[in-house]
Amino acid sequence: xxxxxxxxxxxxxxxxxxxxxxxxxxxxxxxxxxxxxxxxxxxxxxxxxxxxxxxxxxxxxxxxxxxxxxxxxxxx
Amino acid sequence: xxxxxxxxxxxxxxxxxxxxxxxxxxxxxxxxxxxxxxxxxxxxxxxxxxxxxxxxxxxxxxxxxxxxxxxxxxxxxxxxxxxxxxxxxxxxxxxxxxxxxxxxxxxxxxxxxxxxxxxxxxxxxxxxxxxxxxxxxxxxxxxxxxxxxx
Numbered sequence: 312x313x314x315x316x317x318x319x320x321x322x323x324x325x326x327x328x329x330x331x332x333x334x335x336x337x338x339x340x341x342x343x344x345x346x347x348x349x350x351x352x353x354x355x356x357x358x359x360x361x362x363x364x365x366x367x368x369x370x371x372x373x374x375x376x377x378x379x380x381x382x383x384x385x386x387x
Numbered sequence: 388x389x390x391x392x393x394x395x396x397x398x399x400x401x402x403x404x405x406x407x408x409x410x411x412x413x414x415x416x417x418x419x420x421x422x423x424x425x426x427x428x429x430x431x432x433x434x435x436x437x438x439x440x441x442x443x444x445x446x447x448x449x450x451x452x453x454x455x456x457x458x459x460x461x462x463x464x465x466x467x468x469x470x471x472x473x474x475x476x477x478x479x480x481x482x483x484x485x486x487x488x489x490x491x492x493x494x495x496x497x498x499x500x501x502x503x504x505x506x507x508x509x510x511x512x513x514x515x516x517x518x519x520x521x522x523x524x525x526x527x528x529x530x531x532x533x534x535x536x537x
Contacts, residue, residue, distance in 0.1 A: 331410075331428035331436075372425030372441060379426055383414040 323361040323371050324353075327378065332357060336381035344374060392452040398441040399448040401455055405436050408459050412466055413438065416458040424451060 327337065337357060341350045348370060349362040363370055393400045403413060410432055417426045423443060430437035440451055514522060 328429050330430075330432050369425065369443075372443075375427055376421045376425055379414075379417055379428065380421060383418050387411055387414060 321363075323348075323363070325359045325361065325371050325375060327357045327359060327375065329355060329357050331382070332378055333382040333385050336378050336385055339381055340374060340378045343377070348374075350374075391456075392449065394448045394452075397448075398439050399452040401438040401440070401452050402430075403436040403438060403459070405432055405434070408436075408463055409466065410436070412459055412462040415462040415465075416455060419458050420455060 334352070334357060337352060337359060341359070344350065346364070347367055348364055351360055352358070353360055361370060361374060367373065391402050413428070413436055417428065417438065420426055420440060423446070425441040425443065427439040428436065429439070438455065440455060442448070442451055
């Protein structure tokens with residue numbers, strides 16, 4: 312239980328290349344993930360910080376996959 | 388194959404030449420793998436694209452990387468064929484829409500029929516034009532309705 316709480320307190324930083332990921336897609340993903348975590352874009356390169364609200368296994372991976380799906384839908 | 392595929396920890400990193408595979412193809416192949424693995428794109432879209440696959444379940448990483456390359460070939464072929472057949476598909480669609488256009492479908496007989504109906508000059512020998520209620524109304528029903536009204 313302690314371990315889960317500690318994990319939830321940890322902020323997750325993800326670096327997504329702006330050459331492959333669409334910034335609008337990231338914003339949309341952050342809004343869609345609002346129930347699970349709080350997040351913000353730190354800079355243009357694009358660094359994203361996620362703060363989990365509940366324990367989700369591999370949140371960064373799920374987030375990246377979601378952004379990739381949205382980016383693909385936007386670009387193709 | 389070795390320099391195209393590197394296994395680091397629980398992930399496999401694939402090096403893709405963007406001159407061989409268009410970015411659109413890489414996105415499409417990545418999309419297929421979203422349910423199997425966590426996919427991360429990085430690198431330079433002009434020189435070398437790096438795709439990192441981190442499987443969600445315990446899968447052979449080399450096999451996973453190989454499957455991704457196969458998917459790239461699949462989508463590259465699909466894209467080439469789509470380009471080759473683009474014009475014919477457009478023509479077929481135009482043709483299909485043209486033949487289903489009701490304005491273009493009118494013929495002199497059809498026009499006469501419509502005009503005749505509009506002029507209301509047809510013989511109603513079977514009493515088709517009479518509404519159902521009027522045609523099959525029973526006398527007892529009308530009596531009942533009159534009683535209710537009273």
